[in-house]
Amino acid sequence: MNIKTTSHTALVATLLAATMTVFGAPATAKSAPKIYEAVAFDAPIDAKGGVMNPVPYCSNYRTEPRVRWVLANAETGYSRTFRWRGSLPGLYFPRVEAGTYRSTVVAWCGKAKARDVHSVEVGQKTHQTTVSKAEFRRVKVGMTPQRVRQIVGYGGVATPVYAGERTRTYDMMAFWRWSVVVYRHGKVVRKYWDVDHD
Known part of the structure; x- marks a missing residue:
C-alpha cells in the first residue's frame, strides 16, 4: 500500500490510536502483532525531512513487541535498520532527503509475527x-x-x-x-x- 502522510493531523491520529490500542486492549490468549505505519514529514528547502518510526503493538497489552524496521530509498542507496522492543511512537525519527522510501517492518509478539511493507513519501516544502x-x-x-x-x-x-x-x-x-x-x-x-x- 502506498501512502503519503505528511501532516501534523496524521501524526496525532497515529499516536492517539496507538496509545488507545495499547492501553485499552483486552488481554487475549493470542498476542498477534498489529502495525501502525511510519509517518513522513516534508523537507524544508535546502534541508531534510523525516520519517517517524512505525508503531507495532500486541493485542495483549502485557506483551511488548520486538521490532525490526528498515527504511530504504533505492534511488539514493539510503538504507538504515532499527531494532527495538515496545510500542514507542517517535523512538526513531531519521532525517532524510525528500523522496520515496520503502518502509519494511517485522514485529514479533511472542512467537506470533507480522510484516508490513509500504511506501512513504517525504515531500518538498515550498x-x-x-x-x-x-x-x-x-x-x-x-x-x-x-x-x-x-x-x-x-x-x-x-x-x-x-x-x-x-x-x-x-x-x-x-x-x-x-x-x-x-x-x-x-x-x-x-x-x-x-x-x-x-
Missing part, C-alpha cells in the same frame, strides 16, 4: 505550501477560512470540530513546525505561531 511570519501577522480575529487561505496560499489541515471549535494547522518552512489558527462559527478566534512537537 513557499506556496507553507505559512510565513508576514502572512501569519496578516491573519486577524474574525476572518473566515477562505480569507485566511487567500493570505497564506493554501487551506491548511483541518481537524474535526471539538467544543464548537475547528483548528487548522499550517506548515511552516522549518522542519516539524506548524502555525495553528482556531475557528469558531467560521471565524478566527485565536492563533498560535511556531507550534512544534512538544
